[in-house]
Amino acid sequence: MTATLSRGAAAVSRAVATGLSAEEIALSSDSLRDALDDASEVADAFAAEMAGAVDSGATDEDVERELAAMEEAGAVDAGALGIPGAAAAGASYLLDAPRGDARAAMDPSDALVVVGVTGGIGSGKSALCEALRASGETVIDCDKVWHLLMEPGSDAFEQLKAAFGVGIINAATGKVDRGALGAIVFKDASAVNKLNGIAWPAIAGQLRQLLRSLRARAVREGKRRLVFVEAAVLVAAGWDRAEPALFDEVWAVWAPVELRVRRLARGRGMSAEEARRRIAAQPPLPDVLSRCQVALSNFGSVDALARAGVELAADRAARGRAALWPAAAVGPWLRVVGVPPPRETLDASLRAGAGAGAAAGGSPRSALPSPAGSAAVSPGGAGSAAGSAAAEDGVDVASARAKSAAEAVLLVDGSNADCGSVRRSEMRRGRLWHRATYVFVRRATAATTAGPVGAGPVGRAGTEDRFLVHRRTAWKDYCPGFMDTNSGGVVGADEGGRESEAAARELAEEVGLGPGAGRPGVAPRVLFFKRMESERARVWAAVAEFDAGQAEAAEEAQDKAALPVPPAGMSPEQRAVSWGALAGPTLRLQASEVAAAFWLTAAEVEEAAADPADEWTPDGLRCMWSYLRRRDGASDSDEEAAAPAGQRGAGAAPEASTVGSDEADVERRRTLGWVCVGAMLGIVASRVSW
Ligand SMILES: CC(C)(COP(=O)(O)OP(=O)(O)OC[C@H]1O[C@@H](n2cnc3c(N)ncnc32)[C@H](O)[C@@H]1O)[C@@H](O)C(=O)NCCC(=O)NCCS
Numbered sequence: 001m002t003a004t005l006s007r008g009a010a011a012v013s014r015a016v017a018t019g020l021s022a023e024e025i026a027l028s029s030d031s032l033r034d035a036l037d038d039a040s041e042v043a044d045a046f047a048a049e050m051a052g053a054v055d056s057g058a059t060d061e062d063v064e065r066e067l068a069a070m071e072e073a074g075a076v077d078a079g080a081l082g083i084p085g086a087a088a089a090g091a092s093y094l095l096d097a098p099r100g101d102a103r104a105a106m107d108p109s110d111a112l113v114v115v116g117v118t119g120g121i122g123s124g125k126s127a128l129c130e131a132l133r134a135s136g137e138t139v140i141d142c143d144k145v146w147h148l149l150m151e152p153g154s155d156a157f158e159q160l161k162a163a164f165g166v167g168i169i170n171a172a173t174g175k176v177d178r179g180a181l182g183a184i185v186f187k188d189a190s191a192v193n194k195l196n197g198i199a200w201p202a203i204a205g206q207l208r209q210l211l212r213s214l215r216a217r218a219v220r221e222g223k224r225r226l227v228f229v230e231a232a233v234l235v236a237a238g239w240d241r242a243e244p245a246l247f248d249e250v251w252a253v254w255a256p257v258e259l260r261v262r263r264l265a266r267g268r269g270m271s272a273e274e275a276r277r278r279i280a281a282q283p284p285l286p287d288v289l290s291r292c293q294v295a296l297s298n299f300g301s302v303d304a305l306a307r308a309g310v311e312l313a314a315d316r317a318a319r320g321r322a323a324l325w326p327a328a329a330v331g332p333w334l335r336v337v338g339v340p341p342p343r344e345t346l347d348a349s350l351r352a353g354a355g356a357g358a359a360a361g362g363s364p365r366s367a368l369p370s371p372a373g374s375a376a377v378s379p380g381g382a383g384s385a386a387g388s389a390a391a392e393d394g395v396d397v398a399s400a401r402a403k404s405a406a407e408a409v410l411l412v413d414g415s416n417a418d419c420g421s422v423r424r425s426e427m428r429r430g431r432l433w434h435r436a437t438y439v440f441v442r443r444a445t446a447a448t449t450a451g452p453v454g455a456g457p458v459g460r461a462g463t464e465d466r467f468l469v470h471r472r473t474a475w476k477d478y479c480p481g482f483m484d485t486n487s488g489g490v491v492g493a494d495e496g497g498r499e500s501e502a503a504a505r506e507l508a509e510e511v512g513l514g515p516g517a518g519r520p521g522v523a524p525r526v527l528f529f530k531r532m533e534s535e536r537a538r539v540w541a542a543v544a545e546f547d548a549g550q551a552e553a554a555e556e557a558q559d560k561a562a563l564p565v566p567p568a569g570m571s572p573e574q575r576a577v578s579w580g581a582l583a584g585p586t587l588r589l590q591a592s593e594v595a596a597a598f599w600l601t602a603a604e605v606e607e608a609a610a611d612p613a614d615e616w617t618p619d620g621l622r623c624m625w626s627y628l629r630r631r632d633g634a635s636d637s638d639e640e641a642a643a644p645a646g647q648r649g650a651g652a653a654p655e656a657s658t659v660g661s662d663e664a665d666v667e668r669r670r671t672l673g674w675v676c677v678g679a680m681l682g683i684v685a686s687r688v689s690w
């Protein structure tokens with residue numbers, strides 16, 4: 001490794017010292033990049049060897065406690081930023097941090113998009129960057145750049161020796177002993193400042209040089225390139241505010257302190273004391289987040305983190321700088337971009353949910369999500385949407401429950417014929433047949449399982465559907481705190497035969513989507529009815545679908561029309577693509593019904609539901625499997641479909657005709673099946689007798 005590092009360092013020093021042309025420096029940076037890649041492989045192998053070798057003393061309970069405190073605070077000390085607490089788990093958020101004048105002056109057509117990746121020690125920057133590298137992205141690691149820059153003989157080496165004495169030089173290798181230097185500086189604020197005064201300008205200078213080279217190469221190749229720069233000290237060093245701007249966008253990776261301490265001990269053999277000392281030398285999380293445009297939480301698996309990062313990177317690579325441009329034009333925004341809830345956090349919040357349910361007689365308000373936690377907000381602005389969420393948050397659990405229990409709901413018989421109405425509470429108590437809507441909200445996204453991203457447009461290797469799933473609140477009468485695959489609810493006493501309307505109402509109420517919420521897009525459509533009977537309930541499901549992608553496109557068209565002044569420096573074409581940068585339609589979650597929402601693929605739902613630790617509503621899952629089987633043209637043996645009796649005649653509601661033709665289809669297929677079986681039996685019989 002030493003040889004490779006020296007080769008890279010020498011190449012860079014030569015390039016820097018002799019003022020080579022951009023092209024030549026690009027070649028030099030190749031060597032450096034190779035060196036960095038090698039070095040990172042060695043470092044990772046080392047980390048892997050150390051895995052499990054040391055224990056920091058931080059227990060699962062410490063981590064859980066910290067997470068719970070964060071969730072209770074609803075804001076991880078970053079409430080002003082609107083980072084949802086419970087809903088933040090495992091998700092990535094686009095923040096509305098200002099990007100500064102320097103960035104505004106950047107050329108939107110530039111071929112190089114530079115993303116800074118920051119976060120405290122042990123937060124998972126390297127884990128994320130490793131995934132980005134594996135998916136084909138270019139990553140510059142500033143820790144390693146610095147290690148190269150302080151090789152013996154460099155300016156930095158001499159400055160360090162002068163500042164800290166020969167005691168920091170390893171007698172055997174003649175190099176700076178980083179362990180010894182670390183032991184000096186992280187104990188003493190003035191020492192760390194002295195070190196930073198030497199290191200940070202050198203690193204920033206080198207970084208500019210490398211970026212210039214990569215830019216020149218991108219121009220030469222006529223290709224847009226995405227470059228990630230991993231730098232723990234990015235915010236502390238003020239590199240996000242450097243002029244001319246260094247970064248187009250800054251991402252932060254974050255995780256609870258205790259979890260970081262534990263991971264550092266396990267992965268790098270760092271003592272808990274040392275880890276905490278370094279954490280104390282870094283700016284606190286809210287300060288970092290307030291200067292970043294994207295936050296990626298790393299409470300869960302490395303896979304979840306990697307998926308989030310690779311998905312965002314694909315978006316940036318496909319759209320280029322224009323994707324990052326319109327922030328000033330469309331105002332601040334904050335949006336969930338769709339990462340599964342990590343199991344451990346989901347469990348923690350489910351436990352919290354169960355507690356809240358049990359404590360209904362006590363202080364249920366304390367269990368409500370915070371205003372920010374209750375919603376992902378709209379491009380209208382984090383501020384304005386937090387306001388709308390705050391109005392939702394004024395839920396009084398006891399009165400919400402009482403109201404819900406008293407609602408008149410439609411009663412049906414075992415063959416789905418309407419037969420009167422009854423209070424919801426009585427329906428539950430008597431396990432009476434009723435009808436309910438199950439709305440599957442789907443959105444086609446770039447397939448995250450596709451090959452390397454970064455070189456071509458999103459969707460190059462196909463798309464996959466993601467479904468909007470959510471966690472039910474703790475005070476629902478049915479399956480409180482469970483995960484649910486769909487939006488929907490019990491059909492009201494006066495909604496019999498108008499299930500599509502009921503579906504639109506539920507969709508609007510629960511997640512703020514569709515025409516029922518006054519938004520553009522095609523209303524949800526009931527596809528079929530399904531009979532379901534369990535120990536808990538007997539229900540005829542009106543299974544409906546809502547195309548969130550189509551709704552989002554319609555909304556974007558509206559936004560475009562509403563934006564009067566094109567942002568300076570953008571062509572109409574750039575403007576058009578830039579709206580697409582926002583991932584997923586804006587959701588407005590109903591505080592009383594929905595605790596958190598996520599976009600998952602069917603495979604992810606299946607995986608999560610297979611884990612006994614995750615509780616999902618059983619009827620929601622059954623409907624989802626039926627819906628998917630039908631969508632894929634497979635037969636659905638789990639299904640018994642019948643249109644409501646009142647809808648079978650000539651005056652059937654629109655969805656009833658769909659159901660009718662669907663039923664006829666099933667019947668036709670069944671008949672055809674029997675004909676085939678008969679024919680085959682005939683052939684077999686004739687062969688046997690022959
Ligand atoms: C103190 C030194 C010798 C310790 O070396 P060591 O090999 O143990 O750590 P390494 O350089 O790999 O850094 C590991 C992590 O420590 C943290 N860290 C390093 N330097 C600093 C710093 N000045 N302030 C806060 N945190 C720091 C970061 O989270 C970093 O990712 C070394 O980190 C150093 O010289 N730091 C100053 C230069 C710097 O700021 N580097 C970070 C660039 S992103």
Ligand SMILES: Nc1ncnc2c1ncn2[C@@H]1O[C@H](COP(=O)(O)OP(=O)(O)OP(=O)(O)O)[C@@H](O)[C@H]1O
Pocket residue numbers: 047119120121122123124125126127128143232263264266267268298299300301302303305
């Ligand atoms: N989601 C995760 N689950 C389990 N371990 C993780 C996860 N994310 C990171 N780790 C481990 O935690 C340790 C610290 O992570 P990583 O090296 O990515 O942190 P970092 O932010 O790059 O820190 P530094 O500031 O030192 O560069 C590593 O050993 C890594 O393998």
